Amino acid sequence: MPKVLRAVQLSRFGRVEPYSQVLSDGARIFLAERVGGTWSLAQIPEQGGQPSAVTTSVRSPRLQDIDRSHARLLVTAESDTDSGDALWIIPTAGGSGQRVGDVVADEAGWSPEGQRIAYSLGPDLFVTGNDGAQLKKIFSVQGVIEHPRWAPDAKHLTFSVRYAATGTMSVWQIEPDGRDPHALSLGWAPPIHKFGEGECCGDWSPEGRYFIFRSSRDGVDSIWIVRTRRGSLDRGPMAAVQLYTSPDRLNEPRFSPDGNKVFFVGSHEKRELVRYDAPKKVFVPYLGDIPARHLRFSRDGQWVAYKNGSDSTLWRSHVDGTEALQLTFPPLDTYHPDWFPDGKTIVFEGSGKLYTVPFDGGKVEPLLPEDVSGGQPTLSPDGRSLLFTLWQRPGPPTIYRMEVETRQIVRIPGSEDFECPQWSPDGKYAVASDRKDRKLMLFDFASQKWSELADGLPYGWGIRWSGDSQYVYYQHIYASQEQPIFRVRVSDHKVEQITSARQILRADVLSYTMTGLTPDNSPLASLVHTNSDVHALELVLP
Numbered sequence: 001m002p003k004v005l006r007a008v009q010l011s012r013f014g015r016v017e018p019y020s021q022v023l024s025d026g027a028r029i030f031l032a033e034r035v036g037g038t039w040s041l042a043q044i045p046e047q048g049g050q051p052s053a054v055t056t057s058v059r060s061p062r063l064q065d066i067d068r069s070h071a072r073l074l075v076t077a078e079s080d081t082d083s084g085d086a087l088w089i090i091p092t093a094g095g096s097g098q099r100v101g102d103v104v105a106d107e108a109g110w111s112p113e114g115q116r117i118a119y120s121l122g123p124d125l126f127v128t129g130n131d132g133a134q135l136k137k138i139f140s141v142q143g144v145i146e147h148p149r150w151a152p153d154a155k156h157l158t159f160s161v162r163y164a165a166t167g168t169m170s171v172w173q174i175e176p177d178g179r180d181p182h183a184l185s186l187g188w189a190p191p192i193h194k195f196g197e198g199e200c201c202g203d204w205s206p207e208g209r210y211f212i213f214r215s216s217r218d219g220v221d222s223i224w225i226v227r228t229r230r231g232s233l234d235r236g237p238m239a240a241v242q243l244y245t246s247p248d249r250l251n252e253p254r255f256s257p258d259g260n261k262v263f264f265v266g267s268h269e270k271r272e273l274v275r276y277d278a279p280k281k282v283f284v285p286y287l288g289d290i291p292a293r294h295l296r297f298s299r300d301g302q303w304v305a306y307k308n309g310s311d312s313t314l315w316r317s318h319v320d321g322t323e324a325l326q327l328t329f330p331p332l333d334t335y336h337p338d339w340f341p342d343g344k345t346i347v348f349e350g351s352g353k354l355y356t357v358p359f360d361g362g363k364v365e366p367l368l369p370e371d372v373s374g375g376q377p378t379l380s381p382d383g384r385s386l387l388f389t390l391w392q393r394p395g396p397p398t399i400y401r402m403e404v405e406t407r408q409i410v411r412i413p414g415s416e417d418f419e420c421p422q423w424s425p426d427g428k429y430a431v432a433s434d435r436k437d438r439k440l441m442l443f444d445f446a447s448q449k450w451s452e453l454a455d456g457l458p459y460g461w462g463i464r465w466s467g468d469s470q471y472v473y474y475q476h477i478y479a480s481q482e483q484p485i486f487r488v489r490v491s492d493h494k495v496e497q498i499t500s501a502r503q504i505l506r507a508d509v510l511s512y513t514m515t516g517l518t519p520d521n522s523p524l525a526s527l528v529h530t531n532s533d534v535h536a537l538e539l540v541l542p
Contacts, residue, residue, distance in 0.1 A: 002210065002225050004243050006538040009266075010048035014530035015510060018267035019251055021063040022534050025070035025092060026257045030054065031265070031534060032063050034510055036481035036501050041073075041094070044534065046256070056090045058097040060478075064107060066092070067114040070257065074108055074117065078478065087119060089130065101132015109148045111176075118157050118176070120145035125159060127176055138178030147201045147252060150176075152208035153231045158184075160200035164373060164391055167333075167352055169198030171213055173233050185237045186213070186226065201252035204228075205259040210541060212243070212253045212262060218331075219311075221250040223262065223537070244537055253537075260539055267532030271309045273515070274504075276485075276523045282503050283512075283525060287321045293526050294461065295516030298339045303359075305337035305346050306516075309526070314348055316359065319519075327357045328364060336376050336461070341383040349375030354388060354402075367407065374400070376460075378423045378430070387412070387421040387430055399432060412443065414450045420460030426469040429490065433460035440474055442490065454488045454495055462514030466521050473498070473523060475514040485514050485523050498523060 010029065016022075017039055020032035028043045033051060041054035041061055061075035062085070073092055076085035087100040087108055100117065103126075108119035118127050125145050128135040139145075143164040150157055157176055161183070162169050174181040186199055202213040208231040215222050222245035226238045243262070244250075251265040271291040274283040291309035297319070298304070305316045308326075314334040317324035328334055328350065337348040344359050347367070354367040354374055368374055376389040383404065390400045390409075399415035402408070412421075418432040418441065430443040431453060438457035441450045458474035462485075465472055471487045482500035489496075501512060508530050516524035 002227075002241050002243065002539060002541050004537050005540055007244060008048065008536045008538065009533055010046075010263075010536055011044055011051065011533040013051060014508070014532060016265050016267075016532045016534055017062075018249060018265055018269070018532045020265055021065070021252060022254060022263040022265055023063060023066040023073070024254070024256045024261075024263060025066060028092075029263060029534060030063060030066065030073060030092070032061070034532075036511055037476070037478045037483040038481050041075075041090075048534075054092075055094040056097055057095070058088045058090055061088065061090070061097075064105075065109045067110050068112055069114065072114070074110055076105055076108065087117070087132075099132075100128070100130060101135075103128060103132045103135070106144075107146050107148060109150055111150045112152050112154050116176075118148040118150060118159075120148055120159065123164075125157075125174070136178075138176070139174055139181050149203055151204050151231055152206060156232055158202045158204075158211070158233070160202070162196075162200075167196060169196065169200040169216075171199050171202050182235060184233055185235070186215075186224070186240050199224075203252065203254050205255050205541070206257060207259065210259075212255070214250055214253060214264075219247070221246055221248065223250060223253050223264070243539070259541065262537040262539060264535055264537075265532055266535045269309075270529040270531055272527040272529065274512075274525050274527055275518060276499050276503065276525070278498075278522065281499075282505055283499075283527075286524060287317075290321065291526075293515045294334075294336050295524055296337045296339060297516075297519050298343045299341050300343065301519035303339075303343065305339065305348075307334050307337070314346070314350075314357065316346065325361055327361055332364070336378075338377055338379045338386075340379060341381065347377045347379060347386060349377060349388075352391070367402065367404075376420050378421050380423050381425060381427040387423055389419045389421065396436075399430075413448060415443075420463055422463050422465055422472075424465050424469040425467060428469070431463060431465070431472050433458050433463065435460075440472065440488065442472075453490070453493060454486070459513060462516075464514075464517035464523075466517070467519060471521075473514070473517055473521070477511070477513055483512060485525075 017032040017034040023030045032039045033042045038060045042051035058077045061077045065074040087103040087105045088097040090097040105119035125139040144162040146160040148159045171184045212225045223243045224240040226240045248266045248268040253262045253264045273286045273292045275286040277284045292306035295306045312333040314328040332350045335349040352373045355364045357364045373391045374388045379386045396417040399412040400409045417436040421432040434441045440454040440458045442453040459477040463474045473487045475485045477483045484500040485498045510528045510530045512525045512527045515526045
């Protein structure tokens with residue numbers, strides 16, 4: 001049986017990007033270091049140590065793969081012109097990058113000979129050459145494709161699928177020409193509950209005898225290994241062996257070049273809620289030690305509904321934190337609460353569906369048919385209608401309007417690829433994030449038309465209106481290290497920076513996101529503390 005000789009923590013500086021690949025050339029480990037809203041490449045010795053920079057011309061790169069010669073890194077980086085991340089090749093020694101044609105990708109992996117690249121973009125899987133030529137789409141799913149990886153014999157590809165309807169994940173295998181796509185049976189039934197649960201993130205040992213993957217169930221991550229059969233994974237149930245488990249979040253495990261180690265990032269997310277104090281120009285603690293997110297205040301300003309980040313449940317309390325009451329329970333994963341005008345009912349997103357729940361607790365009622373996925377609700381001032389984002393595959397997310405009493409829904413014209421709508425308190429407008437063209441957009445209900453309100457992709461989950469409907473507050477979390485928060489005036493589109501990470505007077509913060517706006521228009525932010533490092537498992541593989 002495969003077994004672990006030793007588990008080792010190789011870095012202790014806490015700023016490894018929690019979702020970064022960790023890739024080894026046999027002597028060094030390459031990683032992405034996170035500072036605010038930007039990434040930089042770094043390296044540490046394979047036996048562990050302090051990071052040193054890998055300088056490159058590619059701005060804010062994110063690691064995807066390393067070739068078999070250990071001379072080149074495959075990375076993605078935000079593009080100024082494309083609606084997605086550009087794919088680049090850079091030397092492991094650093095220096096200038098080479099763009100892979102005009103390819104835009106979410107994630108990517110090199111073929112064993114280093115001449116072909118498999119990459120994913122939303123629901124689609126592609127294969128292309130290193131120059132972006134001979135591009136071919138080989139597969140599509142009802143969901144999102146992640147983590148494409150080539151088998152060492154180049155006869156198979158594995159990838160992860162995050163299903164649109166449930167958000168759960170599984171590992172698939174396919175031939176590079178698109179033949180024989182199928183989900184893998186790794187020995188147990190797929191999860192049916194929480195977003196992000198399931199099996200994903202596979203990697204092949206260098207000689208192809210083993211395949212490792214991550215499993216996430218009931219809040220626990222673990223790393224498993226299976227023996228392959230002649231370099232392929234069986235269609236039938238396979239006997240997987242657990243190598244490691246942790247209450248911390250584990251990213252994608254990757255083999256060392258000699259196949260004797262597995263590297264991964266382990267991170268324990270610790271969040272803190274803070275409020276921006278404008279007179280003092282600093283962020284200060286808010287609601288005690290509750291790791292609250294997605295805060296929304298009742299119309300009278302006396303109550304607040306929020307997601308508890310520790311277990312994803314929905315709560316409500318007085319604005320001073322008293323009379324707190326838990327409204328939902330696991331495995332429902334909650335987001336984006338909003339209050340009906342009478343304060344007696346809260347609407348929210350739960351695991352990709354829309355629900356309502358009474359203010360005093362009670363039965364959670366669905367608003368959408370079982371086969372419809374939607375979320376990010378925002379209510380009209382009179383509470384008779386709500387806007388929400390409808391997720392459907394194929395096709396981009398689109399904003400719809402629902403009449404609460406009849407449950408009838410109609411599409412908001414021109415809202416394809418928009419998300420996170422927010423209804424203005426005066427009822428005249430809505431704003432949303434245009435993901436494709438990277439703009440904050442304004443919808444006029446009278447004319448039924450959209451117009452640009454501000455440039456730059458706003459972090460949709462943090463968009464909020466001021467109480468008087470004159471301003472919209474939003475954040476650019478990937479614009480710079482400082483992750484600035486802005487407000488734009490609706491009347492003349494004047495943009496004003498309100499604050500940034502400079503106003504967080506502590507050094508142990510990895511990043512932060514705007515997560516609400518108090519009744520007096522003070523931004524609320526969720527701080528993510530530094531606690532993510534590189535780990536290794538030393539293996540004995542028979």
